Amino acid sequence: MPILGIDYETCIICHNCIKACGGALFLEFEKEKIEFQDPKNQCILCGHCIARCPEDAILYEDIGESYTFEDVNNPENILSYQNLLKFVQAHRSIRHYKKDKVPTDLLEKVVATMSYAPTASNMKTQSIRIISNPEEIKMLSDAVQEEFFKNSSLKETYGQRFSDLAKEFDAPIFYDAPHVILVYSSLDLEFESNNIANLITYGRLAAQTLGLGTCWNGWTQIAMELNPKIMKIAKIRGKKVGVITLGYPDVKFYRTAPRKLRKVKGLN
Numbered sequence: 001m002p003i004l005g006i007d008y009e010t011c012i013i014c015h016n017c018i019k020a021c022g023g024a025l026f027l028e029f030e031k032e033k034i035e036f037q038d039p040k041n042q043c044i045l046c047g048h049c050i051a052r053c054p055e056d057a058i059l060y061e062d063i064g065e066s067y068t069f070e071d072v073n074n075p076e077n078i079l080s081y082q083n084l085l086k087f088v089q090a091h092r093s094i095r096h097y098k099k100d101k102v103p104t105d106l107l108e109k110v111v112a113t114m115s116y117a118p119t120a121s122n123m124k125t126q127s128i129r130i131i132s133n134p135e136e137i138k139m140l141s142d143a144v145q146e147e148f149f150k151n152s153s154l155k156e157t158y159g160q161r162f163s164d165l166a167k168e169f170d171a172p173i174f175y176d177a178p179h180v181i182l183v184y185s186s187l188d189l190e191f192e193s194n195n196i197a198n199l200i201t202y203g204r205l206a207a208q209t210l211g212l213g214t215c216w217n218g219w220t221q222i223a224m225e226l227n228p229k230i231m232k233i234a235k236i237r238g239k240k241v242g243v244i245t246l247g248y249p250d251v252k253f254y255r256t257a258p259r260k261l262r263k264v265k266g267l268n
């Protein structure tokens with residue numbers, strides 16, 4: 001059990017863990033001791049007990065590390081709304097990449113950030129594969145394109161676009177990006193597509209902080225859903241998948257793309 005219990009040398013019985021816990025059971029014994037129990041296996045390992053303990057007294061293993069830093073409790077001091085807004089306004093889908101591979105330490109940073117994405121019931125059922133071999137990327141691109149051409153309505157919609165891209169790129173589906181990242185899950189859980197989307201979005205935003213560009217690749221998702229054998233070409237076994245390209249952008253933007261604000265009911 002990853003939550004092992006409580007370090008009674010440091011526990012000050014403030015009850016924060018009890019109040020923070022959404023699933024399992026923290027019992028208070030004779031006002032001197034708090035005990036963690038999980039008879040119904042309801043702990044979702046959300047870590048809120050760890051995050052809320054002022055004394056770092058919760059004992060745990062195998063669920064990653066907990067960090068403390070300035071403003072961990074005041075995230076609004078870490079990033080202002082103004083900077084966040086500019087950052088997302090400047091976020092673009094990148095469809096032109098430099099040939100350079102992304103160094104491993106940067107790839108690690110992108111996928112590490114994905115691990116902080118929230119998932120339903122805190123399920124960590126997603127896996128990640130990075131494809132960096134151009135031949136493998138081309139093989140996958142060919143398979144996706146072939147799947148689209150087999151389907152008359154997809155061919156009608158995308159045939160011309162793919163043919164045009166093929167004039168410019170060896171692996172047109174992926175715009176010759178040096179890396180393709182697949183986030184996938186072998187389980188068909190409720191919300192798994194949302195979970196995968198969250199991981200991808202966190203990774204894409206992290207990539208942007210590192211000077212990297214990405215583009216979501218729904219085409220590969222469509223092809224894999226139509227023909228799960230394409231997953232084998234990508235060497236993954238999944239029920240749900242999300243795909244992005246990644247690399248150094250070879251394109252310059254001079255301004256943001258215009259965006260219509262969504263209609264909102266309920267403001268004032």
Ligand SMILES: Cc1cc2nc3c(=O)[nH]c(=O)nc-3n(C[C@H](O)[C@H](O)[C@H](O)COP(=O)(O)O)c2cc1C
Nearest residue numbers: 091092093094095173215216217218219220221257
């Ligand atoms: C779920 C999803 C799937 C997408 N699939 C593709 C795709 O297959 N190919 C592509 O070139 N762009 C794809 N995009 C990129 C969108 O076209 C793009 O986000 C949109 O045009 C807005 O542009 P921006 O991302 O630069 O703001 C996808 C985006 C999302 C969110």
